[in-house]
Amino acid sequence: QVQLVESGGGLVQAGGSLRLSCAASGRTFSGYAMGWFRQAPGKERELVAAISWSGGTTRYANFVKGRFTISRDTAKKTVDLQMNSLKPEDTAEYYCAAGPTGPAVVSSSYDYWGQGTQVTVSS
Numbered sequence: 001q002v003q004l005v006e007s008g009g010g011l012v013q014a015g016g017s018l019r020l021s022c023a024a025s026g027r028t029f030s031g032y033a034m035g036w037f038r039q040a041p042g043k044e045r046e047l048v049a050a051i052s053w054s055g056g057t058t059r060y061a062n063f064v065k066g067r068f069t070i071s072r073d074t075a076k077k078t079v080d081l082q083m084n085s086l087k088p089e090d091t092a093e094y095y096c097a098a099g100p101t102g103p104a105v106v107s108s109s110y111d112y113w114g115q116g117t118q119v120t121v122s123s
């Protein structure tokens with residue numbers, strides 16, 4: 001079992017930065033690939049970034065490449081998402097997820113989900 005709690009969301013102006021953090025509890029965190037997804041009102045949940053259990057492999061959605069960076073600290077059981085050059089279209093609820101394989105791009109590959117943290121980017 002893995003429990004996930006996101007933090008770091010908020011309101012920021014376009015061009016600004018936010019750092020989201022996901023804190024995990026559970027003994028098997030180190031064996032899980034981790035992902036950050038987002039969902040805007042009226043839209044489907046989509047992958048933002050994912051990282052393998054070792055941290056050696058990452059995947060990014062095309063719309064965040066060069067702007068966002070995913071990282072993990074196995075000792076601290078955290079996964080962070082550094083978001084730079086934010087745009088109004090990045091406004092969404094952001095979710096952290098853990099899965100046994102990956103870094104996977106589809107949400108069905110993830111077994112555990114956090115409650116989400118809201119990111120709002122004003123123009």
